[in-house]
Structures are given as C-alpha cells and as structure tokens.
Amino acid sequence: KPFSFGCPSIESVSNRFLCKNRPINDNTNALIEAYRMVRTNKLVQHYNEVRSQMDAIKRKKKVLVSAQQESETNNTNHWWKTPIHQCNPRELDELYSRISELAHLCHIAWCKKIANASSMSASTYFGNGHHPQEF
Numbered sequence: 001k002p003f004s005f006g007c008p009s010i011e012s013v014s015n016r017f018l019c020k021n022r023p024i025n026d027n028t029n030a031l032i033e034a035y036r037m038v039r040t041n042k043l044v045q046h047y048n049e050v051r052s053q054m055d056a057i058k059r060k061k062k063v064l065v066s067a068q069q070e071s072e073t074n075n076t077n078h079w080w081k082t083p084i085h086q087c088n089p090r091e092l093d094e095l096y097s098r099i100s101e102l103a104h105l106c107h108i109a110w111c112k113k114i115a116n117a118s119s120m121s122a123s124t125y126f127g128n129g130h131h132p133q134e135f
Contacts, residue, residue, distance in 0.1 A: 011030075079095060082095070
C-alpha cells in the first residue's frame with residue numbers, strides 16, 4: 001500500500017497514483033521554490049549584517065589593543081600608581097583629594113545599595129524560608 005502525507009496537496013498525491021503516465025501540472029512547487037528563495041535572501045542579508053557588525057567590532061578591538069600597547073610602552077603613570085614616598089607635598093595633597101573623592105563616590109554607591117535593599121518589604125522571606133533579619 002502506498003503511503004504519503006499529501007504533500008504538496010491531496011490531489012497531486014492521488015493523481016500520482018491514479019494517473020501514472022500523466023504529468024502533474026501543479027504550481028505548488030513553484031510557490032515553495034519562491035518562498036525558499038525569499039527566505040534564503042533574507043538569511044543571506046542577515047548574515048551579511050552580522051558579518052559587518054563583527055568586522056566593526058574586530059576593528060574597534062584592534063584599535064583598543066593598539067592603544068593599550070601604546071600606553072604600556074609609554075609607561076604612563078596614573079595617579080593611583082605613583083608611590084607615595086616619591087610625591088611632593090602638592091602631589092600628596094592632590095592624591096588625597098582624589099582618594100577622598102573616590103571614597104565619597106563609593107560611599108554614595110554603598111548608600112544606594114543599602115536603600116534599595118531596605119526598600120524591600122520586611123515581611124519578605126528568602127527562598128529558603130529564613131526571615132531577612134536572621135542573616
């Protein structure tokens with residue numbers, strides 16, 4: 001017994017088994033081929049877009065790597081890398097102000113984290129069933 005899923009249509013399958021000598025005049029294959037071509041073109045276009053994005057990222061990476069290597073070869077000292085015993089009083093004062101500003105920014109970020117954590121309801125339980133105050 002022949003078995004078929006009825007693709008592209010039931011009529012074409014029945015005609016294939018009933019009229020063996022008559023060629024099938026069905027435009028379904030043309031529709032499938034047209035859809036396949038449209039889909040293929042879209043995939044190729046998407047591939048080309050992704051490929052160009054990857055090329056742009058590679059160019060940016062190359063620029064960053066070369067800038068980093070140039071910075072390392074120039075041996076640029078950053079303010080936080082300068083040994084304290086090599087600083088004069090003016091440089092020490094500047095270093096102190098920068099560290100104080102950094103500490104202030106860290107304190108602000110810490111306060112925001114605490115505020116966000118405390119904004120949760122006190123009756124909220126963690127996933128393991130413990131109350132937040134138990135920690």
